[in-house]
Amino acid sequence: MSALHRLHGFLALVVAVALLPVLFPDNYFVTVVGVTIGFNVMLAVALNLFIGFAGQISLGHAAFFGMGAYASAILTTRYGWSPWPAMGVGLVIVYVVALLISRPILKLKGHYLAMATLGFGIIVNIIMVEAVDWTGGPDGMSGIPGLELFGWAVDSDLRWYAVMAVVMLATVLLSLNIIDSRAGRALRAVHGSEVAAQTLGVDTARVKSQVFVLSACLASLAGSLFAHQQNFISPVSFNFFFSIEVVTMVVLGGLASTYGAVFGAIVLTLLPQVLVVFEDYEVLILGTILMSIMIFLPQGLFVGLVRGSTGLLRRLRPAAVATGD
Amino acid sequence: MLDQILQFLITGVTVGSTYALVGLGFAIIYNASGVVNFAQGEFVMIGAMSAVWLLAVGMPFPLALLGAVAITTCVGLALNKFAIEPARGATVITTIIITIGAAIFLRGAALLLWGKDIFALPHFSGEETLYFGSATLLPQNLWVMGVTAVLVIAVRWFFDRTLTGKAILACACNKDAARLMGINVGLMLLVSYGMSAFLGAVAGILVAPIAFTSYDAGIMLGLKGFSAAILGGMGSSMGAVAGGLLLGILESLGAGLISSGYKDAMAFTVVLLVLIMRPSGLFGRKAADRV
Amino acid sequence: MxxxxxxxxxxxxxxxxxxxxxxxxxxxxxxxxxxxxxxxxxxxxxxxxxxxxxxxxxxxxxxxxxxxxxxxxxxxxxxISRTFQNLQIFFNMSVLENVMVGCHQRARSGLYRAALRLPGVVREEQQIRAWALEALEFCGLAHLAERPADALPYGELKRVEIARALAADxxxxxxxxxxxxxxxxxxxxxxxxxxxxxxxxxxxxxxxxxxxxxxxxxxxxxxxxxxxxxxxxxxxxxxxxxxxxxxxxxxxxxxxxx
The missing domain is CATH 3.40.50.300 (P-loop containing nucleotide triphosphate hydrolases)
Structure with a gap:
């Protein structure tokens, strides 16, 4: 039953993503903002595996996003590599780095883990700013080539929309697959009670490390795509604030729900676009909205709204629900 | 070479004093409520910015400083009242996002009120260079170190010797037991937010003549203060002070001897290494899960 | 012996x-x-x-x-399997899922295989479900399988822990x-x-x-x-x-x- 349930939500998402550009052709919001949403959904869903399901904290995930982007940018512009192998090398680098730091760092808990990941993110960002010979420093790197898929150049907003739609949906499916599996339950068990999980045979250190690495690799992939899509990158896209932004997407949507992360990423990408009309008040309002949602809907927007609407339904149709139970 | 190091130490202790005060603020709130307040750095910014503003509207210098501290303390109290109290019982990560939201809000408010310019306060007592051996320092450096020392001792005395201080510590140990003993837990939380906002404001005002201030100056200071508190071991207030001083000195030595661009990276690397070797900080106690 | x-x-x-x-x-x-x-x-x-x-x-x-x-x-x-004096239930899961974690060490498939949902994974998943249901049945909890763990009273949670430990065989x-x-x-x-x-x-x-x-x-x-x-x-x-x-x-x- 739960398998069917899962597919329903996913199919609805697929249909929505496919229909949007058809319903609104040549719409800036759909294609350009849609691609940004694609990156953010990828990052949020990936981070949600680590934060929402495994119950850990990372305030430095933008580092992995940036490492993927810079690996692609450096290898293609400075060494003339083609994008795909560059992306692969970025992935390998992030895999190795994430694996190396995961064991010592993931022994930490709560605020100590927050500090360690935050520190890691800041260190990586400083390197991006300071290693000018490699990264171009604060000015960033331009002239990053676009992507080509079997002779099909991804050279328009709509084509990028298509590519990001596929990659994003694949990430969502991946997350859904993991959650309802032996490995996914082990993850959630780490969140529920680490000791109990261990005494049931779950190697919790390994589980945490694995999901951290997977989440980092997905972020790296998103970063490489980002570099090729933007053709220009600079350190500000990968700083502490962006790490916090991705965490906020996860928490805002609702922890431990893949669709919550999707929803959070969409809301937080659209919000600044909408708030632009408030000009000087933009930052103030953004802060107020963040605080209010977390205070009044601590389980997140998605979970909060779903519970709220089912609660309303129940009140409206008490008889129907009673017989349905 | 030795003279140079002495010079770096003076700078390091000055910067470290600010980190120490911010870290102390983190530790006080964490001790009373278990919340890590990521808006702590904004207190520093608001203290400095409102002092600049009060001066600009014509208030005499000492009065402007007092007024700025009062404003910031009120902001701290309001933060507790309107953002922290309503979210009681929220998880670690939710409170992190709430306080980050509050930080963004305060930054937005500062941007609206005071714009994007960079400001400085006048030095408290002149800018005549003093000589300490072959190293130089400004009177303001002495102000920073001196006031920090006095505040640290006062905080220590407050928690060791006064009933209110003990009551706040009791809230940290066990909220329910504290309530049963007749301690007004809500009031104690309010006091701790007020205190840490006060400390932040003083830190901001003290360094504003040397380090300048702007609406977004609070972020890095907040992160450094958090690092100081973690380095010392969350919940150990004297640990936070030691952590802050250590961080300041490391940064200044790193900047002077190796590279100024990488100074923050070096500070954070040390924090990471310390955490890997001592997962609960330098002076923190190891927490054990009870099964 | x-x-x-x-x-x-x-x-x-x-x-x-x-x-x-x-x-x-x-x-x-x-x-x-x-x-x-x-x-x-x-x-x-x-x-x-x-x-x-x-x-x-x-x-x-x-x-x-x-x-x-x-x-x-x-x-x-x-x-060796155990229960706890202070409940260590996974409150973020259903009763059945709690017990399915108990089967962890009887199965093999890992994170990456699960992510791609390879055919073996689905088969193993059915096996795990069957084992867990058997353990729930044995402890008289089968009717509560789909309930979220945090909706159960204390006494039943204690039995969920036993079922979970037994599911490890x-x-x-x-x-x-x-x-x-x-x-x-x-x-x-x-x-x-x-x-x-x-x-x-x-x-x-x-x-x-x-x-x-x-x-x-x-x-x-x-x-x-x-x-x-x-x-x-x-x-x-x-x-x-x-x-x-x-x-x-x-x-x-x-x-x-x-």
Whole structure:
């Protein structure tokens, strides 16, 4: 039953993503903002595996996003590599780095883990700013080539929309697959009670490390795509604030729900676009909205709204629900 | 070479004093409520910015400083009242996002009120260079170190010797037991937010003549203060002070001897290494899960 | 033959001995109870047996091989499963999922295979579900399988923990105060459940305060006092042991015998 349930939500998402550009052709919001949403959904869903399901904290995930982007940018512009192998090398680098730091760092808990990941993110960002010979420093790197898929150049907003739609949906499916599996339950068990999980045979250190690495690799992939899509990158896209932004997407949507992360990423990408009309008040309002949602809907927007609407339904149709139970 | 190091130490202790005060603020709130307040750095910014503003509207210098501290303390109290109290019982990560939201809000408010310019306060007592051996320092450096020392001792005395201080510590140990003993837990939380906002404001005002201030100056200071508190071991207030001083000195030595661009990276690397070797900080106690 | 053998076991916390020089053996297929006043070191003993604490002294042998140096998850794969005195339920999951985590070490597929949902994964998933349902059925919880764990009352959660531990298909089940907080009816049901677990061929090591329950289900009883063995024997021997009566049981034994 739960398998069917899962597919329903996913199919609805697929249909929505496919229909949007058809319903609104040549719409800036759909294609350009849609691609940004694609990156953010990828990052949020990936981070949600680590934060929402495994119950850990990372305030430095933008580092992995940036490492993927810079690996692609450096290898293609400075060494003339083609994008795909560059992306692969970025992935390998992030895999190795994430694996190396995961064991010592993931022994930490709560605020100590927050500090360690935050520190890691800041260190990586400083390197991006300071290693000018490699990264171009604060000015960033331009002239990053676009992507080509079997002779099909991804050279328009709509084509990028298509590519990001596929990659994003694949990430969502991946997350859904993991959650309802032996490995996914082990993850959630780490969140529920680490000791109990261990005494049931779950190697919790390994589980945490694995999901951290997977989440980092997905972020790296998103970063490489980002570099090729933007053709220009600079350190500000990968700083502490962006790490916090991705965490906020996860928490805002609702922890431990893949669709919550999707929803959070969409809301937080659209919000600044909408708030632009408030000009000087933009930052103030953004802060107020963040605080209010977390205070009044601590389980997140998605979970909060779903519970709220089912609660309303129940009140409206008490008889129907009673017989349905 | 030795003279140079002495010079770096003076700078390091000055910067470290600010980190120490911010870290102390983190530790006080964490001790009373278990919340890590990521808006702590904004207190520093608001203290400095409102002092600049009060001066600009014509208030005499000492009065402007007092007024700025009062404003910031009120902001701290309001933060507790309107953002922290309503979210009681929220998880670690939710409170992190709430306080980050509050930080963004305060930054937005500062941007609206005071714009994007960079400001400085006048030095408290002149800018005549003093000589300490072959190293130089400004009177303001002495102000920073001196006031920090006095505040640290006062905080220590407050928690060791006064009933209110003990009551706040009791809230940290066990909220329910504290309530049963007749301690007004809500009031104690309010006091701790007020205190840490006060400390932040003083830190901001003290360094504003040397380090300048702007609406977004609070972020890095907040992160450094958090690092100081973690380095010392969350919940150990004297640990936070030691952590802050250590961080300041490391940064200044790193900047002077190796590279100024990488100074923050070096500070954070040390924090990471310390955490890997001592997962609960330098002076923190190891927490054990009870099964 | 002894399934579990503990020799000269000791554990000290900062110089204070919680367990000292403790030796005993649990025969395969028996129900073995450990009793003793609060602070006698019973939970410390369980934490060492399940690998959560590292002993300061002595040795633990399970099925003829030492457990020294094993992590808790490695101990679990040897065939030791446990329940907890303070509930350690995964409140973020359904009852069925809780028990499915119990099957963890009976299955293989990892994170990456699951992410791609390879054919073997689906098959294994069905197998895990079947095992978990069987364990729930055995504990009389099948009708609650789809409920979120945080919606269940305390007494039923205690049984979920037992089902979860049984789903691991253990040879030795450690039960840490399973009757604590249960009412009389629930305790009677628990007594039957423990007997059926024993009849299933699972060796049970029981820590319990409820003397009635201990005396009714146990083959052997070990009395701990201040971390050391005070007495060991059959229920009758323990009830008549003057040291035990003097030190700890007193009137309660009379009550239990009636």
């Amino acid at each position: 002894a399934l579990l053998e503990v020799r000269e076991l000791g554990k000290a916390f900062g110089g204070v001995a919680a367990i000292a020089d403790l030796s005993f053996a649990v025969p395969e297929g028996s129900i073995y109870a450990v009793i003793g006043p609060n602070g006698a070191g019973k939970t410390t003993l369980f934490n060492m047996l399940s690998g959560v604490y590292v002993p300061s002294d002595g040795a633990i042998e399970f099925d003829g091989s030492s457990l020294a140096g094993l992590e808790p998850h490695q101990v679990a794969t040897r065939g 253990p040879r030795l089940l450690l039960m840490d105060e399973p009757a604590a907080g249960l009412n009389d009816t629930e305790t009677a049901e628990l007594r039957e459940l423990i007997r059926r677990i024993g009849a299933r061929g699972v060796t049970v090591l029981l820590v319990e305060h409820n003397m009635g329950l201990v005396m009714q289900v146990s083959d052997t009883v070990l009395v701990l006092d201040y971390g050391s063995k005070l007495a060991e024997g059959t229920t009758t021997e323990i009830q008549n042991d003057p040291r035990v009566i003097a030190a700890y049981l007193g009137g309660e034994v009379q009550y239990a015998v009636q």
